[in-house]
Amino acid sequence: MKIKKRRHLFFSVGIMCHNEEQNILNLLKSLRKQSYWRYIKDIIVVSSGSTDQTNKFIKSFAKTHRKLSFINEKKRRGKAHAINKFLVQATKEIIVLISADLMPTEKSLEFLVKHFYNKKVGIVGSHPIPMNDKNTFLGFAVHLLWDLHHQISLKNPKMGEMIAFRRVFKKISDSSVVDEVNIESLIKGQGYKAVYEPRAIVYNKGPSSISDFITARRRIYVGHIATKYEYSYSVSTLDNFMVLKCILKNIRLSPTFLLYLIGTILLELISRVLGYVDYRFKLKDHTIWEVITSTKRLK
Template identity: 30%
Template sequence: MTDISIIIRTKNEGKSILKTLEKISYQKINKTFEIIIVDSGSTDNTLEIAKKFTGRILKITSEKFTYPYALNFGTEHTNGELIVYLSAHCPPVNDYWLYHLTKHFFDPNVAGVFGKEIPIKGLNQVYEYSQLYEMFPSNGSTYVLFSCPNACIRKKVWDRYKFDERVPKKYPNVAVVEDQLWAQMVKQKGYKIIYEPKSIVYHSHKFSLKNLIRNYSGGYFSKEMSDNYSPILSENSFQKKIKMYIKKKINCFKYLVKNHYFKAILWDFPCSILFEVVLFYLGKRDREKEDESNNSFKNNPHNSKRLPN
């Protein structure tokens, strides 16, 4: 049996997948591993490149693609005891990425491990600071969200608790949350999720309005998502979180000035703040409507028998 199965989701990743696959092939680890490509309709040279490194290429239609479905579909076809999820545009930084990502599984209570994602300098200047100092710190002392662009899970745990393929229907305004929801679920079952900052990959997306909406949709449009998935956006300790938000933005602005990112200061930075504020208040409005709807349902005597004790 293979020790590790590495699943890479692809669609038109021809510009980046070669470097990622080469970095995987250089990994120094005393375990066997296989590479499985889950492609959702590439029309460039992605699959031609992939075939040079693996014969395990699975295809799904773009119409059928969702992030949780692709993860589950790929995992169903694995032979490994450990399942690694790596984005095609996230090349490992060094030859020990895989070792560090998988070294914690001697503990049977560990369900998942995820690594550090660092930015490609200059590609998305606003989020360089966020990635380096907030989202993926160099230690595990702060709150870090489980992230499937660079993660490993135990297949036996996945056999019992799969990624929720209902996520796109439950949270239609949210682009990607299947990994955080899975981590939350298994932790509630008593398993451990570990952040390993020594397992490092590059991960950046260009600054654009599309990516802004994608990044900031999560947690804004649903009370359940806000309370359970995104505690930073929760209404709890609202004033404290506003102070934290302002402090982070000040630190980000200082970082931009220090690195002479003047275009980002004039355009990217204010645009990101504008989108955050607008989407937050849209979400707040929707959460208030959701509360009213839930209260109305609970106060309806015809529904009283349907409520749990």
């Protein structure tokens, strides 16, 4: 009996960036070290309105890596617009989207892409782990939110930071604030399965100031409620009962833990109130993200 060999899953990688000089080269080098490097058909970097050395670093890397293409947007129009430009140029059916301020581990892309041998799988999410110091208040807050994201995603997958998906749509809305959620809803709406891959670890850096924390969480909440009301799609992390259940499961009876927990909940509530007001009364357009510099240095 002749055993049929699996066909290799070649894929396109897209990186959207704006003023990412501190991490873009590190990210590109980490892609070169990926176990699935040989299956990456093309890497397309869309730089939107960058005014630092981001473009210089990308061009330098492209000189020695023929897989890399560079799209320079003179004017910054938002991440969703950049993603749509990438989708026009990408050559493969399987797409991996990576934010420029991340650092994937060596097998992250392999763990993501292998799921597409299953024809029912349409989108796969990674496991983001922050590099912030857990012993500080904001470090605790950032770790708590991503820990909750991880625990909830194990039961009800939620996409974030780095995703892989089948290209079964042409574009996302240019006004999208949370691109991963929009893509998740588009793909699941066509009957495909969403999968969370905890082994596909990607490191990020959370905000290190209260104002930056609120800015980020406010924007994310605007995106989540916009998707809920405009596309009738709710992400799993908006399930407050599930969030509370995970918090109670991991609660520790130490004064510092409880104080930090209460502080984090208060910051999240403030962010959500501000986000709701932004959305309800159209007070602030979050399509073009406000740059949070404290999240850009991963070391």
